[in-house]
Amino acid sequence: MKPAPFTYHRAASLEQAVALLAQGGGDTAVLSGGQSLGPMMNLRAARPSQLVDIGRLEALRGISVAEGHVRIGALSTHAAIEDGAVSGPLGRVLARVAAGIAYRAVRNAGTIGGSLAHADPAADWPAALLALDARIHLRGPGGDRAVAIDAFLAGAFETAKAADEVIVAVDVPALGPTARFGYVKFCRKPGEFAEALGAVLYDPGSAQARVVVGATGSRARRLPAAEAGLAAGLSPAAADIAALLAPVLGNPSALVLKRQTAAVHRALQEVLTDA
Amino acid sequence: MPDIRLSVNGEAIEESAEARLTLADLLRERLHLTATHLGCEQGVCGACTVLVDGVPVRSCIRFAAACDGQAVQSLEGLEHDPVMEALRAAFTRHHALQCGYCTPGMLIMARDVVLRLPDADPARIRLEMSGNLCRCTGYLGIIEAIHAVILARRG
Numbered sequence: 274m275k276p277a278p279f280t281y282h283r284a285a286s287l288e289q290a291v292a293l294l295a296q297g298g299g300d301t302a303v304l305s306g307g308q309s310l311g312p313m314m315n316l317r318a319a320r321p322s323q324l325v326d327i328g329r330l331e332a333l334r335g336i337s338v339a340e341g342h343v344r345i346g347a348l349s350t351h352a353a354i355e356d357g358a359v360s361g362p363l364g365r366v367l368a369r370v371a372a373g374i375a376y377r378a379v380r381n382a383g384t385i386g387g388s389l390a391h392a393d394p395a396a397d398w399p400a401a402l403l404a405l406d407a408r409i410h411l412r413g414p415g416g417d418r419a420v421a422i423d424a425f426l427a428g429a430f431e432t433a434k435a436a437d438e439v440i441v442a443v444d445v446p447a448l449g450p451t452a453r454f455g456y457v458k459f460c461r462k463p464g465e466f467a468e469a470l471g472a473v474l475y476d477p478g479s480a481q482a483r484v485v486v487g488a489t490g491s492r493a494r495r496l497p498a499a500e501a502g503l504a505a506g507l508s509p510a511a512a513d514i515a516a517l518l519a520p521v522l523g524n525p526s527a528l529v530l531k532r533q534t535a536a537v538h539r540a541l542q543e544v545l546t547d548a
Numbered sequence: 549m550p551d552i553r554l555s556v557n558g559e560a561i562e563e564s565a566e567a568r569l570t571l572a573d574l575l576r577e578r579l580h581l582t583a584t585h586l587g588c589e590q591g592v593c594g595a596c597t598v599l600v601d602g603v604p605v606r607s608c609i610r611f612a613a614a615c616d617g618q619a620v621q622s623l624e625g626l627e628h629d630p631v632m633e634a635l636r637a638a639f640t641r642h643h644a645l646q647c648g649y650c651t652p653g654m655l656i657m658a659r660d661v662v663l664r665l666p667d668a669d670p671a672r673i674r675l676e677m678s679g680n681l682c683r684c685t686g687y688l689g690i691i692e693a694i695h696a697v698i699l700a701r702r703g
């Protein structure tokens with residue numbers, strides 16, 4: 274199992290990376306941690322003719338706190354976030370999500386930017402960051418733009434990012450003192466991709482409520498009706514959640530619906546109990 | 549073909565290699581350091597785990613070219629590492645290997661757990677080692693061996 278031949282470029286700057294992507298056409302891929310691209314290339318499920326390694330770019334590193342949000346550089350690894358690179362209540366939420374991704378040796382290399390760009394339908398960051406209302410910062414040949422994550426996630430392995438754009442950073446709103454986060458990921462063995470995933474943000478102080486289902490087979494989705502109930506402090510019954518999930522999941526099997534209902538229900542219970 | 553300069557087990561290495569050469573194949577095929585084993589070649593099984601700049605990574609899904617300028621340590625380079633010496637003895641005592649295929653990756657990860665999580669209990673060790681597969685079902689002995697080393701270091 275070896276990748277198909279390709280040429281390798283280490284980008285010396287973000288500008289150079291974007292220029293190489295723009296010249297290379299759709300056949301050129303960005304390389305960050307390689308924790309999704311590596312397996313896919315070994316399996317020859319991906320056969321880019323050119324890799325642009327952005328892994329050493331300082332511009333994509335670091336974590337900074339700004340008014341109302343934390344900016345997380347795209348190259349921040351799952352392991353760094355697990356170890357508390359982001360401080361405060363938001364940092365604890367992010368650390369919990371990060372710790373549940375894959376295994377330490379994978380988390381040491383895999384990045385938050387790579388995970389969002391890859392947009393695996395069963396991945397953790399897209400669902401968690403949708404619940405947390407993140408914004409994605411992109412750099413392309415035409416300059417910078419920022420996209421709300423709800424508009425960024427398009428489908429399975431599909432995003433609003435153009436082939437010649439690089440994810441530079443992710444902004445995540447800070448959490449207020451009364452904010453609560455529920456996160457339930459079902460998988461058969463620790464470190465695997467989710468079979469069902471519920472992510473809930475609830476802040477009774479600001480009446481903010483976001484309810485997300487992940488591992489849908491497509492993109493992670495918000496459940497607006499559940500959010501309206503949660504904003505009013507209501508805990509929906511499992512049957513009501515199942516009724517909301519069925520159309521989102523598109524004709525799910527009884528097993529899938531039951532699993533997803535339980536994941537979302539438990540995530541809701543987590544924010545509504547021990548408050 | 550990219551020219552790669554990196555250090556492997558403390559030795560400066562210069563190789564000119566195809567871009568698709570993985571770190572695992574650089575170690576095994578070019579440098580004949582065959583302690584690093586290849587199992588699944590998709591990052592799942594953990595047999596190929598080595599240290600890059602001091603932290604465990606999967607060498608099967610890391611391109612050698614991407615390691616330019618970095619310090620790689622394979623199991624061979626940890627022969628006289630005190631934690632590794634303690635782990636080897638504990639693996640023997642607790643019968644923590646049978647065929648040995650997974651063992652190099654297990655030892656690299658075990659050393660990371662011992663150093664990073666000095667308070668880990670058996671449940672935590674089990675979770676931390678869940679990314680290394682053993683097909684002889686030797687997990688119990690492996691967990692016991694790692695826990696024994698952690699306890700001994702606590703004194």
Ligand SMILES: Cc1cc2nc3c(=O)[nH]c(=O)nc-3n(C[C@H](O)[C@H](O)[C@H](O)COP(=O)(O)OP(=O)(O)OC[C@H]3O[C@@H](n4cnc5c(N)ncnc54)[C@H](O)[C@@H]3O)c2cc1C
Nearest residue numbers: 303305306307308309310383384387390396397440465591
């Ligand atoms: C064994 C194993 C188990 C895993 N389990 C989980 C899990 O439980 N949950 C989970 O969420 N993930 C899991 N993953 C995936 C892991 O989280 C990856 O790290 C992540 O999906 C990709 O990040 P990366 O930096 O390695 O990206 P790469 O593999 O380098 O790139 C992935 C894709 O994104 C593009 N890309 C990367 N960075 C950027 C950027 N900054 N801008 C634009 N495009 C970019 C690449 O071109 C490529 O298409 C697992 C992986 C492995 C190997």
